[in-house]
Amino acid sequence: MGRCRRQCLEEKYNPKEIEKKWQEHWEKEGLFSVREDHSLPKFYCLEMFPYPSGRIHMGHVRNYVIGDVIARYKKMRGFNVLHPMGWDAFGLPAENAAIKHGVLPAKWTFENIDYMKGQLKKMGLSYDWAREVTTCKPEYYRWNQWFFLKMLERGLAYKKASFVNWCPSCETVLANEQVIDEKCWRCDNTVIQKELEQWFFKITGYAEELLRDADKLGGWPEKVVTMQRNWIGRSEGVEVDFKIVGTDRTVRIFTTRQDTLYGATFMSVAKMHPLVEGLVKDENTRREIASLSEDPEQKEGVFTGHYAENPLTGDHIPIWVANFVLMEYGTGAVMAVPAHDQRDFEFAKKYDLPVKVVIEKWQGARGEGSREGAFEEDGILVDSSQFSGLPSREAREKIADYIEQKELGKRVVNYKLRDWGISRQRYWGTPIPVVYCDSCGIMPVPENELPVILPQDVVFTGKGVSPLLEVKSFVDTKCPRCGKDARRETDTMDTFVDSSWYFIAYCLGGNAKVDLNSAISGQRSAGAIHESPLRYWMPVDQYIGGIEHAVLHLLYSRFFTKVIRDIGLIETDEPFTSLLTQGMVIKDGAKMSKSKGNVVDPDFLINKYGTDTVRVFCMFAAPPERDLEWSDQGVEGAYRFLNRVWGLVYNNKFKIQDSKFKIEEIFSLQPSAISLLRKTHQTIKKVTGSIEKDYHFNTAIAALMELINEISSFNPSGEKDFEVLGLSMRQAIVLLSPFAPHVAEELWRQTGGKEGLLKQPWPSWDEEIAKEEETELVVQINGKVRGRVMIPAGLDDEAVKEKAFSEPKVREHLDGKTLKKVVVVQGRLVNIVI
RNA sequence: GCCGGCGUGGUGGAAUGGCAGACGCGCCGGACUCAAAAUCCGGUGGGCGCAAGCCCGUGUGGGUUCAACUCCCACCGCCGGCACCA
Known part of the structure; x- marks a missing residue:
């Protein structure tokens, strides 16, 4: 205490103290x-x-x-x-x-x-x-409401009744993206389907652009882009109208395989298809339809008793209700081509429906696959009237043209992406700014009345409906148009x-x-x-x-x-x-979680080692995109490293100052000092390269550790040596600063740094200095290492060969053998093939 | 089933087609200490050998190449995503 006039460097690294000090300093400085x-x-x-x-x-x-x-x-x-x-x-x-x-x-x-x-x-x-x-503050969520109104104006927000994903545990609706393996993304409970009136954002209006612009996401992991593309799930096909025999009605189907239209032997429609309601009058059949299996593994169906006419062939094919046809996708009805669709094939086998081959793998390969399974690939059309002999790809175009010409249907693009259901039957979210008026209907809250404030005086029972429904002062309002009594929307917005x-x-x-x-x-x-x-x-x-x-x-x-x-x-x-x-943080082979009892508490660690240690460990243990295996000993290692850096500065505290060393003076240095200088430049290059290359901080820190090791083993003897030591040490501190900013800042100031490290330019390196004067040449014979020779840098290939051949061990191995070939890798390696 | 990723010492992980295992952890040995911890120094893929050295080695099997952890093909295992989307 009081030994130094200015605040002096303590012997012991005290992270708690210096971290607090610099955090306060940075905050004060803004x-x-x-x-x-x-x-x-x-x-x-x-x-x-x-x-x-x-x-x-x-x-x-x-x-x-x-x-x-x-x-x-x-x-x-x-x-x-x-x-x-x-x-x-x-x-x-x-x-x-x-x-x-x-x-x-x-x-x-x-x-x-x-x-x-x-x-x-x-x-x-x-x-x-x-x-x-x-x-959750009104000054933020008022803009959620503002966006909602903008969406309404643009037709991008709408309300409709539909079957939605309902989480019984969270007691609210979930968007499609929020259902994972039929379970709630948040609480992992099984999601059920429930019919409700819901607000939607029309994300499908941007499906095409979201897909197209996925190409622009060059800086994203390919995996994520692929997941998005698949999620959007664009497919091109045609919709075709089939007449229902004996009525004046039609069924519209969607297919991407119009090249197999001639092979349709029946039709499948979804349980919920409006046709079922309209056509099936028989009570027994209706009951059967209602009791169709929900199990996706089980293919089940019921014949409706009606037939559809294939507009291309005139064939009458039976209309079935099938449990695997989705009402939400396409038109809810599909033509079934058992020869060329595996699902239809299994269905046809089960109910003994005909299989008609219309695609061959190649000319004359008739019947391919029709026994064991469907042939789903592209091929050559057969038994398809004027389209026979065409390859699938071409046939799809021609048949689509034909359908459009004859006005039997049209080309369409379908997406798997559904509109984003944003209503949530919960309290703690943004109120949807809408009012229901008996005379005027659904009325948006005028923009100048935003925000619609979420009331605070709410009772939480945990039972049934949203607590907002119980808040009279919230629900009861006036219609913004006619001024009569009206009620507010009580659903809130999805927090996404x-x-x-x-x-x-x-x-x-x-x-x-x-x-x-x-x-x-x-x-x-x-x-x-x-x-x-x-x-x-x-x-x-x-x-x-x-x-x-x-x-x-x-x-x-x-x-x-x-x-x-x-x-x-x-x-x-x-x-x-x-x-x-x-990546995730893993401990004992599993994601950290309370239930597994493998959580590590950041507070505890920061308290024990300081945040710099935790930071260095997290950056060093694995590259960022990979999972990180937690290791208490690894944390110790990071702590040791920072202590070593500290000790190094402390032990040389009077020698490490803002160095006046000039690069031209390199020739007056002794070899070990040149070597340290070189290592310093190599490290700057390596650290910079590692950061620039996908932020691989682990290798950046490894390089820094190497430099610190080299500084530790450097024995300075003269003034010049100390200048190199100082320069090297100060560069190391700068390179360390993004990872361990507090200890770096302290050491930087203690060694003469006037301004903060963040105001320092990132160091640059000199290729000439970084270059080794001598390199180790590896001599291989038939790809096996047989010798190593030191060679001066920049030696030409001939001289390198000569050096390699003069190595005694190499000569031994070559004795009496005939040379086939010699490969020289510039300054690094010679491979002699015998 | 389809799509993607990964597989390297005891361990976390390094390696523009050119010395496999940088750096860290652990372990072993030594110094310091009455002793321990901390710290410092040295060693550390496996096998054979007194040694020089030799052989083997990046999930498995093949291929391309003077040379493969790296590229190609097939397979095995683990992880993730999608899955009746017609």
Whole structure:
């Protein structure tokens, strides 16, 4: 105490103290706050914001550290970096807590946010907290309502009655994307079908563009793009009308295999197909239809007693109701071609229906596959009137043309993607801004009356219907048009609406400052000088989060971005240029979970080792996209490493200062100093390369460890040596800073750094210095290593060969053999083939 | 069933077609200590050998190549996604 005049370097690395010190310092300096600066290239670095469940878990830690390392690195590379954070604050757990413990969802949520924000702050993450968004606050969710009204205006929001996915446990509806293996994405309970009136967003209106623009997602993992493409599930085909024999009605079918039209031997329609209601009068048959198996494995059907006429052949084919035909896709009716569709084949076998081959694998291969299964591939048409002899692909075009000419049907494109059902029968979400009036019908709440505030005085019974239904002051309202008594919509919005545009809110300055109306007019009047913040920051350059949102949040956000563009707020088509899907944090071979009892508490670790250690371990243990196997000993290793760095600086504290060393002086250095200098430049190159190459921080840290090892074993003797040591050490500190910012900052300042590390430019390397003077030449004989020789760099191939052949061990092996070939790999390897 | 990813020491993981196992963990040995912890130094894929060295080795089997963890084909195992979408 008091030995040094300025604050001096302690012998022992004390992470708690220095982390607190620098976090306070950074906050006081406002180091992480950003604004638009058109003189700098921008970089928008974003991590998926968390649901405030109570505490940060290791998955969050990993996610946010990856983002922070990128943000800090990009800042040092001269980018103006936007790096915000917020809270996906609406959702069921808050409501469940209310039911269980009697805490109001708002209170529960805000307390969690407080605690978790404290945790994030202790991690030294470089967020501009001024831009924080909290989706459960009225100043945020009013814009959800605003978007809803915009969607209504554009015909992109509508209400319809339909069968929807209902989670009995969450007591609410789920969108298709939120049902995984027939189970609820959140609580894992089996989802049932229920008929309800629901609000939908017409995401299918953008299906084509969402699919087409998937090609633009070059910075995304191919896997995620493929999942989205498959989810959208585009297929081209034709719809064809079949007359129902003996009536004046028709059935419309959809097929992508119009080349097999001549092979249709019956027709299958869905249970719910309107035709069934209209045609089947017999009570027994109706009962049979109703009792058809729901089991997808079991193919079952019932003959309706009616026949359809194939418009191409005039054949009369029986109409069956089949349990595997979906009402929601296509027209709910299909022509059955057992020879060329496996499902139809199995069905035909079961009910002894005819199989007619119309596609051959090649000319003359008749009957192929008709016994054991369907031949589903393309081939050559047979028994297909004027189309016989055509290959499938061509026949599809010709038959589609023919159908359109004869007005029997038309070409259509179908998608698996369904509209996004956004109504939720729960309290803790954004109220849907709609009023029901007996005279005027469904009335949107006028924009100037937004937000529709979620009432606070609510009773949570946990039974049956949404608590909002019980709040008279909320439900009872006046019609905005006629002023008569009316009732409010009590469903709230899916919380995925909140997260579909939050990246926009950050650009506009966070919760309090978001004003989309003025953002639109700002955008319209935007000139070169007063460019809108949205135009400046969007799109997100790097997005980081879990792969579990591959077809949920990531698809919804793409949809919203396109709508937002069409509204005129932004100009980009896609929200996220690059996407990094980080792997899970695993312990003892399983994902960390309370039920498995293998969770590691970030608070405990940060308290014990400091956040820098946790950060370094998370970045070192595996590349970001892979799963990370947790290892307590690995954490110790990271801690040891930082201690070594600390000790190294401490032991040389009076020698490591801002070095005046100039690169021209290299010739006056002794070999070991040159070697350290070279290693330093090699490390800068390696670390930079590792970060640039898919953010492989693990190898970047490994390279840094190598450099630290080399510095440790360097024995400086003269002043010049110490200068090299100082330079090398200070470069190492700079390279370490994105990973372990606190300890780096402390050591940097203690060794003469006047300005903070984030203001330092990222170091550059000199190829000439990084290059080895001598390299080890590997000599192989028939591909096996038989010797190693040191050779000077830049030796030509002939000289290298000569060196190789002069090696005694090599000569021994070559003795008496005939040379076949000699391969030289520039400066690295010689392979002698005998 | 279809689509995608992965398979490397005891372990987490490295390797533009060119020395397999960087770096870390663990383990073994040594120094320091009365002792331990911490720290530091050295060793560490397997087999044979006193040694020099030799042989084997990246899930399995084949192929391309002077040379394959890397490219191609087939198979096995694990993980993830989709699955009556006509």
